Structures are given as C-alpha cells and as structure tokens.
Amino acid sequence: MKKENNLQVFRDIAREPYAYLRQLKQKTGKVMVGSTCTYTPEEILLAAGLHPFRIFAQSKEFSLADAHLQAYGCSMVRGMLEDGLSGDLDFLDAVVFPHACDSIQRLSDIWRLNVKSLHFDVLLPVKLDSELSKSYFVKVLGRFKKEVEEAFSVEISDANLRKSIALMNRLRTLLSTLYELRSQSPEIIGGSDLTAVVKAVMVMDKEEAEKQLQALVDVLKQKQPSGSAKKRILISGSVCSHPDIYHIIENKNAVVVWDDLCSGTRYFEGLIEQEEDLMAAIAHRFTERYVCPAKHLGVKFQMENLKKLILEHRVDAVLFMLLKFCEPFSFDFPDIKNELEKMGVRYIMVEMDQHNKIDEQMRTRIDTLLEIL
Amino acid sequence: MITLGLDIGSLTAKGVLLKEGQILVKHLIPVGYNSKKAALLLMDELFEKAKIKQTDVQKTVATGYGRNNIDFADKTVSEIICHGRGIHFLLPEIRTIIDIGGQDSKVIILDDKGNVANFVMNDKCAAGTGRFLDVMARAMETEIQYFGELALRGKNPSKISSVCTVFAESEIISLVAKGENREDITSGIHLSIARRIVSMVKRVGMKPPVAMSGGVALNVGVIDALQKLLETPVITTPLAQYGGALGAALLAEEK
Numbered sequence: 001m002k003k004e005n006n007l008q009v010f011r012d013i014a015r016e017p018y019a020y021l022r023q024l025k026q027k028t029g030k031v032m033v034g035s036t037c038t039y040t041p042e043e044i045l046l047a048a049g050l051h052p053f054r055i056f057a058q059s060k061e062f063s064l065a066d067a068h069l070q071a072y073g074c075s076m077v078r079g080m081l082e083d084g085l086s087g088d089l090d091f092l093d094a095v096v097f098p099h100a101c102d103s104i105q106r107l108s109d110i111w112r113l114n115v116k117s118l119h120f121d122v123l124l125p126v127k128l129d130s131e132l133s134k135s136y137f138v139k140v141l142g143r144f145k146k147e148v149e150e151a152f153s154v155e156i157s158d159a160n161l162r163k164s165i166a167l168m169n170r171l172r173t174l175l176s177t178l179y180e181l182r183s184q185s186p187e188i189i190g191g192s193d194l195t196a197v198v199k200a201v202m203v204m205d206k207e208e209a210e211k212q213l214q215a216l217v218d219v220l221k222q223k224q225p226s227g228s229a230k231k232r233i234l235i236s237g238s239v240c241s242h243p244d245i246y247h248i249i250e251n252k253n254a255v256v257v258w259d260d261l262c263s264g265t266r267y268f269e270g271l272i273e274q275e276e277d278l279m280a281a282i283a284h285r286f287t288e289r290y291v292c293p294a295k296h297l298g299v300k301f302q303m304e305n306l307k308k309l310i311l312e313h314r315v316d317a318v319l320f321m322l323l324k325f326c327e328p329f330s331f332d333f334p335d336i337k338n339e340l341e342k343m344g345v346r347y348i349m350v351e352m353d354q355h356n357k358i359d360e361q362m363r364t365r366i367d368t369l370l371e372i373l
Numbered sequence: 374m375i376t377l378g379l380d381i382g383s384l385t386a387k388g389v390l391l392k393e394g395q396i397l398v399k400h401l402i403p404v405g406y407n408s409k410k411a412a413l414l415l416m417d418e419l420f421e422k423a424k425i426k427q428t429d430v431q432k433t434v435a436t437g438y439g440r441n442n443i444d445f446a447d448k449t450v451s452e453i454i455c456h457g458r459g460i461h462f463l464l465p466e467i468r469t470i471i472d473i474g475g476q477d478s479k480v481i482i483l484d485d486k487g488n489v490a491n492f493v494m495n496d497k498c499a500a501g502t503g504r505f506l507d508v509m510a511r512a513m514e515t516e517i518q519y520f521g522e523l524a525l526r527g528k529n530p531s532k533i534s535s536v537c538t539v540f541a542e543s544e545i546i547s548l549v550a551k552g553e554n555r556e557d558i559t560s561g562i563h564l565s566i567a568r569r570i571v572s573m574v575k576r577v578g579m580k581p582p583v584a585m586s587g588g589v590a591l592n593v594g595v596i597d598a599l600q601k602l603l604e605t606p607v608i609t610t611p612l613a614q615y616g617g618a619l620g621a622a623l624l625a626e627e628k
C-alpha cells in the first residue's frame with residue numbers, strides 16, 4: 001500500500017510558526033529562545049534544555065518597526081522588529097543576535113531598548129577564515145555558553161552538548177538528503193513544500209522534527225523518478241520567503257534544484273566534527289561551511305561555491321533573489337555575474353522586500369529568463 | 374492564417390492582426406483600471422477595423438503586464454521576447470533594443486535570429502519610464518506629444534541629478550524658482566532619463582545597431598539624448614509602440 005506523506009505537518013507549522021511555538025510552550029513549559037540568523041549556535045541552547053527557533057519576520061505590514069528603522073533598510077530586519085513590537089512574539093523569553101550584518105547588529109540595540117526579553121549577543125568576527133578569527137570565535141562561543149548558564153541557572157554539561165550536536169547533525173543530514181533527493185528527482189516534492197519543510201524544522205521541537213523528517217524522507221525515497229526533462233534553476237541570495245516563486249518557475253516547465261539561501265541550505269550545510277574541545281567543534285562548522293557574504297571570505301570563495309553547485313546539480317540558470325538594501329550581496333554581484341557570463345550560465349537578479357508580493361515586473365523577468373533558456 | 378497579438382501594457386493596450394506575415398490592422402486604446410475589459414474592447418475595435426469576425430482568428434498570443442488576465446489567449450509570452458521578435462521583424466539588423474514603456478524600461482540584446490540573448494529591466498520605481506516623462510511634462514505645462522520637441526530647443530540643459538520621479542519634480546520646481554528657462558529644464562529632464570537608460574545599456578553590453586521601441590520611442594527628445602550619450606544612431610519606426618503586439622502575433626503564427 002502506498003504510504004501517505006506527512007507534508008501537511010510541515011506546511012501547517014511553516015504557515016503559522018508562532019502559533020506552533022505558543023502551543024509548544026504551553027505543552028512543555030520550555031524556555032523559548034528566538035534567533036535572528038543562522039549563525040546562532042543552537043547546540044548550546046539545546047544542551048541547556050531551551051528551545052531555539054528562528055524569528056521569521058512574519059508581519060506583512062509595518063507600522064511599529066518603522067518608528068525605529070528607516071523604510072530603505074532590510075525588510076527582514078524591519079519585519080523581525082515588527083514581530084517583536086506587535087506582540088506576535090508574546091511567548092518569547094530570550095533572543096540571540098549573532099553579529100552577522102550591520103542591520104542585525106543595530107536591530108540588537110533597538111531590541112534591547114524596546115522589546116522585553118533576555119538578550120544575547122554573539123560577537124562574530126568580521127572575517128572567519130584566519131587562524132586568529134577562529135580562535136577568537138571559539139572564545140566567543142565559550143562566553144555565550146557561560147552567559148546562557150548564568151541567565152538560566154543551568155549547567156551545560158559536555159554530555160548534553162555531545163547529545164545536541166549529534167541531534168543537530170542528524171537533522172542536517174536528513175535535510176541534506178531531502179535536498180539531494182529533490183535534485184535527483186525534482187517531481188517528488190514541490191519547491192514551495194521543500195521550503196516549508198526547512199522553515200518548519202527551524203522552529204520545531206528538534207526531536208519531533210527528526211522523527212517527521214525521517215518519515216518524509218522514507219516516503220519520498222519510495223517514489224519513482226519520472227525522468228522528465230525540466231530546466232534546472234538554482235536560487236542564490238539571502239532569503240526566499242515567497243513560495244509563489246516556485247509555482248511561477250514550475251509553471252514554466254522548470255524547477256528549482258538547489259539554493260544557497262539563509263532560509264535553505266545554509267541552515268543545514270556542514271556537520272560538526274568530533275573534537276575534544278566542543279566549542280571549537282561548533283565554531284569550525286561555521287567557519288568551514290559556505291558563509292553569508294556579510295562575513296566575507298572574498299568574492300572568489302562565493303564564486304567557487306556557486307560554480308561547484310552549478311556543476312554538481314547540472315544547473316541551467318541562476319536566479320539571484322536579494323533582499324532590497326542587503327549590501328553584502330550587492331557588492332559581490334557584479335563580479336559573480338561576470339564569472340557566470342564566462343561560464344555561459346544564464347542568470348537574472350531580482351531584488352525584493354520580504355513582505356511584498358511578487359509583482360508583474362518581477363514575474364516578467366523570471367518568465368523571460370525561463371522562456372529563453 | 375490570421376493571428377492576433379495583444380500587448381496589454383500598464384497604460385495602453387495594443388493589438389495587431391496578422392495575415393500571412395502581413396499586418397492587417399493595428400490598434401491602441403488606454404487600459405484604464407480593468408485590463409481584461411480593455412483587451413475585449415480592443416479586440417472588438419480591431420475586428421471592426423479589419424472587417425473580420427473573432428472566429429476568423431486562428432491563434433492569439435497575449436503579452437504585457439496584463440497577459441495573465443487574458444484567459445482566452447492560446448498562449449502568454451513575456452513582452453521582452455515579444456518586443457524582440459516584433460522589432461526583429463521590422464528591423465532585422467537590430468541587435469540592441471531600448472524599450473521604454475509606461476512603468477518600466479528594458480534593454481534587450483538580440484541574436485541574429487531575433488531571439489533574446491540577454492536583457493535587463495529597471496526594477497526600482499518610475500525613474501526612467503514613460504510615467505516619469507508624463508509627470509515632468511505636466512510640470513512644464515506641455516502636452517506629452519510636444520515634450521520631446523521642446524527638449525530639442527534647449528541650449529544649455531539644466532542639471533537634474535535625482536532619478537526619483539518625486540525628487541526630480543521638486544528639483545525642477547527649484548530650477549523654475551531660480552528662473553532657468555523651460556527649454557533648458559526640459560532638455561535636462563530628457564538627458565536625465567537617457568542617462569539612466571544608458572547605465573542599463575552598459576550593464577548588459579550594447580551591440581549596435583540600436584533601436585528603440587515602446588511608446589517613449591515617439592519622443593524625439595529622448596532619442597536625441599540617447600544618441601548623444603551612446604554615441605551611436607538610435608533607430609526607430611512608426612510602429613515602435615506595436616513592437617510587442619506584433620511580436621506576439623508573429624509568435625502565434627509560428628506555433
């Protein structure tokens with residue numbers, strides 16, 4: 001008998017993540033710790049018995065945030081602040097601000113003064129690839145661990161840390177298996193569903209997430225690939241909060257086979273290796289994986305990573321989806337674009353706000369790219 | 374075989390009826406608030422002009438912003454592809470098309486078969502579009518159709534640095550207050566729109582010869598400013614506004 005998949009579980013949580021979290025808190029009494037970026041060391045929070053989740057910027061209209069941030073700023077940061085100020089995060093106990101980009105750093109300051117919750121800053125180094133920055137980062141994580149222990153009067157044991165590292169590694173492996181399955185046979189799961197799965201995992205109880213993910217992977221592995229010839233698209237950029245994009249692409253006989261987004265592969269890329277020093281082990285995953293352009297390793301690194309993905313996943317075209325006013329990406333784009341032209345890979349770049357719908361201008365450009373492939 | 378190309382833009386709806394590779398009739402009406410209604414009205418008027426019935430049309434392709442609303446079309450194709458095809462039909466030697474419409478501007482690079490090789494489109498706002506010229510013509514108390522000619526009469530074009538329609542308008546008010554003359558200000562406005570287009574042309578990489586399509590191609594001031602800045606002739610055709618609709622009708626004929 002054909003087994004039904006459990007996609008609806010992920011869809012529901014991704015649609016109403018805060019409702020899920022509110023319920024989870026009621027049921028388990030767990031301390032809810034929001035994170036503003038994928039540089040949050042979730043393993044430390046899990047080992048302390050806390051529940052880490054990603055703050056998504058669910059607000060669709062901003063009125064409160066714009067009293068603190070200008071309208072020509074990152075819509076994701078404005079949206080997170082709106083979520084905080086509007087009371088949508090009324091279940092929130094604490095927030096972690098990894099100092100990734102300028103906007104998140106300033107958000108941390110504004111948040112501290114205006115939203116009631118415990119506050120942690122993780123002071124990331126500007127560059128992550130030097131020996132000095134690596135040893136500094138290990139110390140930063142050690143300090144973060146100590147701050148969490150003091151704030152919640154808990155001791156984070158090495159045994160618990162090892163357990164949470166193993167759990168997060170299993171989750172990352174499952175998510176990456178899911179992506180690989182889709183790259184091989186795109187028709188087994190829709191693009192918007194895949195995004196919903198990653199988004200849901202970012203907020204779910206991690207053990208529950210593992211169970212549900214395992215079940216989903218098992219069902220999808222049974223599906224037979226149809227071998228249909230569709231154009232293969234890679235989405236590169238910051239975040240994609242527009243499930244419509246996947247429908248537009250899929251309606252044009254094309255499919256998104258991979259991404260390097262903060263709302264996608266960057267969440268699960270790279271595993272934490274076994275090391276004696278657990279803080280060093282956690283730090284190393286962050287410094288070895290593909291980095292956010294806000295933590296610069298030079299455009300060459302970004303380009304090499306993109307080239308590797310294009311070849312590995314037989315990509316026909318790249319759709320750059322950048323958040324408006326996200327400067328780190330805009331600085332890299334002209335050089336990346338030149339390299340793609342040399343490779344003969346087609347691309348377009350669209351800029352958008354997190355909360356806005358896809359308009360006809362953007363649709364025209366995406367349609368045209370797909371029509372000329 | 375008779376085919377119909379409909380280009381439902383942001384401001385105007387254009388239609389072309391094509392019979393065996395020849396333009397039967399062309400027609401244009403304002404879109405207003407309901408793009409589907411505009412398309413139906415446009416079709417009625419087209420059929421009346423051509424003295425044919427709807428059933429005589431074998432295939433319809435819709436393009437333009439309103440294309441996805443036209444559910445009776447056999448196919449929808451983006452206007453970038455259609456403009457490319459339409460201009461290639463009219464001017465086969467053209468490799469770069471500058472298309473300035475009501476609310477966006479595009480630069481399209483064609484290969485020698487008229488296929489789109491690359492394109493770039495403005496995405497921020499009304500800067501560098503027909504709408505910008507509309508607002509500025511009103512500020513200069515001129516009808517839009519005479520606005521380009523007024524620009525040609527400017528001897529020392531005023532400097533306008535804002536690309537934003539709203540800010541540029543207040544900049545112009547300051548120039549008026551300073552007593553700069555209308556021709557020079559108008560000439561400055563045309564140069565400012567041309568500068569914006571030129572940056573797009575450079576981004577995508579110009580391949581001569583260059584042509585202009587879309588409604589703004591009717592403005593001699595913009596053509597003149599573009600020629601000066603690009604240092605190359607910018608060719609246009611009286612059918613420039615119908616490039617998209619013509620391309621759609623041609624694509625309908627192909628498939």
